[in-house]
Amino acid sequence: MKKQIYIVGLILFGLLSCVQKHTKDKIESNQSRIFHYNNEPYLIKGICYHPVPKGSDQRSFETIDQDLELMVEAGINTIRVYEPIDDIDVLDKINSAGLKVIIGFGYNQNGNYDILSGSFIDYVKKYIDHPSILMWELGNEYNYHPEWFNDDITNWYKALNESAALIQEIDKKHKVTTAHGELPDALALKMTDRIDVWGLNIYRWDNPSELFEQWEKVSEKPMYLSEAGGDSYMTITKQGYEEGFNEKAQADANAKILESIFNNREVCSGVTMFSFTDGWWKAGDTDTQDIGGWAPNSSGVPYDGTPNEEFWGIVDIDRNKKETYVVIKNKYKQTLTEY
Template sequence: MWLAGRRKRVVSPSPCGVKSGIAGILTLFLLEGCEGPEVEEVSLSGSVVVGRVLEDQTKLGVRYARVSLMAPQRVRLVLSREDGTFSIAGVPPTKYRLRVARAGFAESDVEVPAGMNDTSSVVISLQRNPSIPPIKPLSQGPVRINLRVLEEDFDRNGAYRPLRVQGVAFSPAPIGSGGNVPQGLYDRCADWLDSLHVNTIRTYSGIDPTMLARASDHRIKVIVGFWVQTSYNLADPIRREELIGSFRSFVRGLKDSPAILMWNVGNEQNLPFNNGDNPYWYDLVQELAITAFEVEGATYHPVCASNGDFTNIGNPAKRADDASLSYMDLWASNIYRYDLGASFASYRTRTNKPVVLTEFGIDALDHRTKREYEAVQAEFDSTNWMQILAASDVCVGGTLFEFTDEWWKAGNPDSHDFGGYATDNHPDGYSNEEWWGLISLSPDADGDGRDEWRPRKAFRMFQQQWR
């Protein structure tokens, strides 16, 4: 969130939540081109370092800044709280410095002053990175979000055109593979994707260079996923630092491929059984989006985050409102229900950002009979697609779940198992995890070493609708 508000002069340590009797307060203004007051590095007389991180212009607290205690190597890392305060306890007396980092701000490195009563206190003023404007500029790259419209200029002639995402979630694991995809499968995938007339695939954890090249050759774009484990403690500053660094390298390594459409962060972190139904997750998304902009600059690709349904979208308490996510360009959502109309109506009231549906549809197995009901799957998927088109004022398209069946998800990867979870959103009241594909898999029958692929009725239906 770009902090704003009236200026507040800091005249005592009380904004840090520190009792007024503590001495040794030091305010350090870290302005570019301004060195600030000279501070002698001294030994702490106590065992606690407390302080507050402030935004230089507004003097408001900077939340979730990563505060490192250095001596000279890092000995402790904490996050600042919502109001910018922090506390580091159990520190042996010696000489220390504080290094403070937060995406969108210039990193600071300051001395810790000597304190009294076992406490040293510091107020740190961070300057915004001048290359990260408060309002994210319109991208000058080959793809961009302009208001609620996804636009492309892939031929780079300067004329942007609206683009609708029509594609599939892509994880074509062969039978017995346990989820792994061999490189030799990608030519086959590209041919079938061509036949389906998709213009986009959505991945979950990066993309193999071979498939990225095939996608580029076939004019298929990629919503490339940056996987974040749903078990991660997102309040852990070390974990956040690792994720930001990994994402920086991730974007740097892929940004120049003509096949990249956008960056998609995480997958359903907000669902109750995962670990991101909190402000720490959405704030991390903002930091990652800023990080991508730092890497790509004026020609940046859009950034989205795959939310479970539309839950939390627009909620400032979760840091999921537009102001808190000023550098995330659009929402992504995995949403499963037959009638999406009411969901889109609610979405319009929550945010000014568009959305791409990164998963929708149903599986092909009737759990009541343990037989496939392909016609029901095709009708359900087609209805969802028509609703996506009808919501084009807010929805830029979608990637159906999914391209092929995945036999590894509910048991033995060598057998097509029944298994998943109960849901009121499916006609049979159940989601069978291994039966979602537009393409049905069966074991190799002709000795060519490959699984047999059979297009389901939904595949044929989308061939017509996406032509």
């Protein structure tokens, strides 16, 4: 009899453990903080994408088929682009691959679907019904550049809010977001109440966890990390990582960053990691991969505090997978999207 009770006890313990294991990934959340698409919670497992070939400084989609194949393999569900994709064939391919895209609009792009001219709304009208569109993004880190707005950053916040309102007048399906550098201050939040979802470009070494606590205190809106991650070049030897090309430093940093993000899904709706491919156009000669480059507020780049702008890809410019590709693939595929 004691043996039977013992066996029954083991079975019940096993069942309870299974239930606990299954529910562990369920998130107790304030639903207003969770990004929704088509009325369903949507966890962004994304990548920033600006493919520029060797010898060029202009974006090209000549490798879109290969790139999408690599993205799908890595479990990526969202692409973030810095300028509109005015090519229906490319958007169709993104959709056919099962991915969504966050379309970014710049402020002054010489009237090419930009905010200053107001022509961005023409793009919204043109592609509003395309199934690949996830969100409309207005600006990237413009809070770091008041000099672009007559040295008065409120000029940008006004333009941002007015542009968001204009989109919302004609599009009730897609959310409007922005990519803000770091945690927005009280002025930014007050002046941009029409923003639906906040994207934050965050470089806080390999642990952004404090950010999520800070966000909870200042806003109840959905947020995600529109940029995060490390590069694969160490300017100096530090924290056990050798100077020079160092894929392990990048892979280790990105693993910890993603762990923090996905452990805080009740506040953070995911990330578009920076970035898909190395960009040889950012520093020095476009025909060679150069160290250096510059980015605002970048002292938190792991593990050397230096943004080596041409080494940030999860694949190199020839589409060879780096160590971090495997890390991101494992993290994205192992993380449930349920809330």
